[in-house]
Amino acid sequence: MSVIRHYAMTVKADAADAFLGAIHALTAALADVDGFEGASLARDIEQPLRFVFQEHWTSVDAHKAGGAALPRALFAPLMDALSEPPAGSYLTPLPL
Numbered sequence: 001m002s003v004i005r006h007y008a009m010t011v012k013a014d015a016a017d018a019f020l021g022a023i024h025a026l027t028a029a030l031a032d033v034d035g036f037e038g039a040s041l042a043r044d045i046e047q048p049l050r051f052v053f054q055e056h057w058t059s060v061d062a063h064k065a066g067g068a069a070l071p072r073a074l075f076a077p078l079m080d081a082l083s084e085p086p087a088g089s090y091l092t093p094l095p096l
Contacts, residue, residue, distance in 0.1 A: 002037065004091040005055040005063050012083045013049065019081035023053060029074055030055065035062025049083070060090055 011019040023041060030036045037056040044050035057063040 001059065002093055003057050003060055003063065004093055005057060005088060006091050007053045007055075007086045007088045009051050009053060009086040010047075010083045011049050011051065011081050015081035016049065018077060019051070022078035022081055023051075026070075026074060026078060029070055030066065033066040033069060035059060036066055053086075054091075056093075063090075 009019075027039050027041075030039065035058040037058060039053065039055045041054075042052045044052070055063065057066070
């Protein structure tokens with residue numbers, strides 16, 4: 001069963017460009033990870049420093065294994081750009 005890993009993130013006022021570069025680098029690295037099915041990024045219209053990032057995975061276990069396989073240094077620029085830790089959850093996609 002496919003799952004979505006959802007992250008709501010708020011970036012520092014002067015770090016939007018750094019955040020976007022870091023999230024693109026992370027997504028590029030994920031492209032070769034087993035179980036990764038893609039990602040999407042959206043920016044809040046009313047709160048332009050708030051972003052929602054969603055990773056699509058074959059399973060929760062694939063997400064956990066994929067995250068563990070990536071170098072920790074890849075996450076440092078992303079975390080440095082955030083004003084607070086990201087809020088995350090797993091979601092089950094539903095048919096429409």
